[in-house]
Amino acid sequence: MKKYFVIGNPIDHSLSPKLHNHWFKVNKIDAIYKKKKIDENDLKTIISELREKKINGINVTVPFKKIVIPYLDKLSLEAEQTQSVNTIILNNDNLVGHNTDIAGFTKAIKNLNFNIKGKKILILGAGGVVPSIIFALNKMNVSKIIISNRTKKKAEDLKLQFHNLEVLDWGTISDFDVIINATSLGLNKEIINLDFSKSGNNKLFYDVIYNPAETNFLKEGKRLGNKTENGKLMFIYQAFEAFKLWHGIEPQINSETLETINND
Ligand code: ATR
Numbered sequence: 001m002k003k004y005f006v007i008g009n010p011i012d013h014s015l016s017p018k019l020h021n022h023w024f025k026v027n028k029i030d031a032i033y034k035k036k037k038i039d040e041n042d043l044k045t046i047i048s049e050l051r052e053k054k055i056n057g058i059n060v061t062v063p064f065k066k067i068v069i070p071y072l073d074k075l076s077l078e079a080e081q082t083q084s085v086n087t088i089i090l091n092n093d094n095l096v097g098h099n100t101d102i103a104g105f106t107k108a109i110k111n112l113n114f115n116i117k118g119k120k121i122l123i124l125g126a127g128g129v130v131p132s133i134i135f136a137l138n139k140m141n142v143s144k145i146i147i148s149n150r151t152k153k154k155a156e157d158l159k160l161q162f163h164n165l166e167v168l169d170w171g172t173i174s175d176f177d178v179i180i181n182a183t184s185l186g187l188n189k190e191i192i193n194l195d196f197s198k199s200g201n202n203k204l205f206y207d208v209i210y211n212p213a214e215t216n217f218l219k220e221g222k223r224l225g226n227k228t229e230n231g232k233l234m235f236i237y238q239a240f241e242a243f244k245l246w247h248g249i250e251p252q253i254n255s256e257t258l259e260t261i262n263n264d
Helices: 017-028 042-052 077-082 103-109 128-141 152-161 216-223 234-247 253-259
Strands: 002-006 031-037 057-060 088-091 096-097 120-124 144-148 165-166 178-181 204-207 225-229
Touching: 002 042, 017 031, 017 234, 017 253, 031 165, 042 057, 042 088, 042 096, 057 234, 077 128, 088 120, 088 234, 096 234, 103 128, 103 234, 120 128, 128 144, 128 152, 144 152, 152 165, 204 216, 216 225, 234 253
Parallel strands: 002 031, 002 057, 120 144, 120 178, 144 165, 178 204, 204 225
Antiparallel strands: 057 088, 088 096
């Protein structure tokens, strides 16, 4: 039986095992996928188990997407350019790091009836998934990306990687067509202390969080007359891409898939 893991810390919230195990069942793949909470000093051991084929694939989540890179032999172009790895595969004895968050976000946006090309984007947060979102937005030819993070230095560091960013002080709002919550605020029902009431309507409020399905950020966006979307499809599509890399199969995404990860 093949073995797969998602590693992170914290990891309790991860719905990746439910989704991958569901796809194993419907595709009749003899494998199991589990979550594993690790510390940074466990990374070396778990990665060596992949090299020794005791494990067949690893998904990486916060806070290890960048720290894992020195343990790998090769990176895909997207992983290299974002310095962010969420999927690892052993390919011809090389440990290869991939980034499927980019395709996940891109497919989720394309699935909406919303043309993002030429739009002004405001990103809240500068954590693990943000480089992938910026990379994807640049590829989709948005006109401007503004980033605001409580710890301003982290937003400024991202500007070294992505020169076209504009950095905004936390607590203020700029003009935007699309606003993305990439902070962890909302995971535990917290409210983002920002006033969106003067931002107009018919914008897109996008939250990377998918559990709960509707954060206060999305509720507020909806109340003010905007389109809203949570991170569920992004999550499903990043898993879809990882599944394809590991098994060479495109898993099905249908109502049963959505039902599998309904956790509210
Ligand atoms: P990491 O920062 O380890 O990559 P993450 O979950 O990907 O973890 O990111 C958490 C994001 O939520 C960060 O942008 C964080 O802001 P800081 O960089 O200032 O920590 C943001 N965040 C978490 N709690 C917050 C709060 N109470 N107010 C504002 N932003 C918060």
